[in-house]
Amino acid sequence: MNTKDLxxxxxxxxxxxxxxQQLNQFRLRMAKATGQLxxxxxxxxxxxxxxxxKTLLTEKQGNGQ
Structure with a gap:
């Protein structure tokens, strides 16, 4: 995933x-913990x-201020 595309x-x-991505990270963590990764x-x-x-979301939302 490229920043330019995001x-x-x-x-x-x-x-x-x-x-x-968070779901993907969860799956990867579970696979790693069970030794399948x-x-x-x-x-x-x-x-x-x-x-x-998350960084780009913060930028687009005006830093929440």
């Missing part, structure tokens, strides 16, 4: 992408994607 999305689309770096990639989306 900037073009609306707040509603970003919220949907955030929900999707071969590529453990994917957990970190998902976490960073969530942070990117």
């Amino acid at each position: 900037r073009e999305k609306s707040v509603e689309e970003l919220n949907a992408a955030l929900d999707e 071969g590529k453990t770096h994917e957990v970190q990639v998902a976490r960073k994607a969530i942070a990117r989306i």
